[in-house]
Amino acid sequence: MKIVVLTGAGISAESGVPTFRASDGLWEGHRVEDVATPEGFARDPEAVQRFYDDRRAHLAVVEPNPAHRALAELEQHERHDVLVVTQNVDDLHERAGSRSVVHMHGELLSAWCGACDGRFRWDAPLLGGPGCPGCGERTLRPDIVWFGELPYELDRIDDALRGADLFVSIGTSGAVYPAAGFVTAARAYGARTLELNLEPSQGSLMFDERRHGPAGTVVPAWVR
Ligand SMILES: CC(C)NC(=O)[C@H](Cc1c[nH]c2ccccc12)NC(=O)[C@H](CCCC/N=C(/NCCC(=O)O)S[C@H]1O[C@H](COP(=O)(O)OP(=O)(O)OC[C@H]2O[C@@H](n3cnc4c(N)ncnc43)[C@H](O)[C@@H]2O)[C@@H](O)[C@H]1O)NC(=O)OCc1ccccc1
Numbered sequence: 001m002k003i004v005v006l007t008g009a010g011i012s013a014e015s016g017v018p019t020f021r022a023s024d025g026l027w028e029g030h031r032v033e034d035v036a037t038p039e040g041f042a043r044d045p046e047a048v049q050r051f052y053d054d055r056r057a058h059l060a061v062v063e064p065n066p067a068h069r070a071l072a073e074l075e076q077h078e079r080h081d082v083l084v085v086t087q088n089v090d091d092l093h094e095r096a097g098s099r100s101v102v103h104m105h106g107e108l109l110s111a112w113c114g115a116c117d118g119r120f121r122w123d124a125p126l127l128g129g130p131g132c133p134g135c136g137e138r139t140l141r142p143d144i145v146w147f148g149e150l151p152y153e154l155d156r157i158d159d160a161l162r163g164a165d166l167f168v169s170i171g172t173s174g175a176v177y178p179a180a181g182f183v184t185a186a187r188a189y190g191a192r193t194l195e196l197n198l199e200p201s202q203g204s205l206m207f208d209e210r211r212h213g214p215a216g217t218v219v220p221a222w223v224r
Pocket residue numbers: 007008009010011013014019020021022025036087088089105144145146147148149150151170171172173174175176177178179196197198199200201213214215216
């Protein structure tokens with residue numbers, strides 16, 4: 001079976017990675033437009049670098065949870081062809097063993113040079129860090145898709161949705177586009193659709209089936 005799995009912050013919540021819209025959510029401490037927009041970066045690059053440096057450093061103290069591991073197991077099933085499309089910028093899917101993962105909103109462990117357009121694996125702070133390994137310019141920014149910027153690999157994602165038998169959405173509020181529109185596209189392409197989330201998301205009624213509860217419980221139960 002061809003399965004496309006969309007994940008959001010909710011799948012990493014039980015690993016200790018804050019979600020965005022929960023009361024203690026990431027955005028709580030920051031105005032989205034200040035830390036996740038090109039304009040915010042132009043206005044105060046230090047504040048934005050610090051925001052992402054803190055999140056990158058936090059990766060060292062979190063681990064994949066049973067939901068991440070269950071998806072990695074599912075990918076091993078010879079009967080299935082699984083693509084994980086994640087809105088998350090953490091590396092927990094890969095650390096759990098998933099191999100076909102698309103980070104449509106970028107990755108904390110990657111830096112992008114605004115001068116030479118180079119991208120570099122990065123696990124250190126960018127603030128006060130060295131110049132670009134490619135061109136030496138001090139124009140490195142987090143390799144993250146900010147609001148108003150085009151998400152990555154939309155063609156590959158659309159191709160996968162076209163060929164999918166099943167579209168599964170895990171741990172996302174369905175508040176941010178174009179990711180929130182994937183269920184509509186998947187349905188239009190004839191795929192069955194399933195929501196696994198703590199509570200109904202904004203697009204919950206679009207799904208053929210919904211199972212609500214913590215991802216660390218409902219995802220392994222669904223995979224088994
Ligand atoms: C706010 C929203 C209305 N705005 C948008 O959608 C905008 C504008 C827009 C575009 N099209 C539209 C159509 C209509 C309206 C608006 C728009 N979209 C964009 O700007 C996108 C780019 C959006 C990407 C922004 N970057 C992020 N992330 C990286 C940064 C960072 O991480 O710092 S978005 C970020 O927020 C979103 C957060 O959502 P979730 O992951 O779902 O997290 P949330 O906290 O909201 O919810 C958690 C869920 O989990 C559940 N949960 C909690 N615990 C658990 C648990 N334990 N188990 C299970 N579930 C759990 C909760 O119940 C909840 O449902 C994610 O996408 C995340 O990646 N770009 C673009 O459209 O470009 C155009 C373009 C076109 C051509 C040329 C150039 C440009």
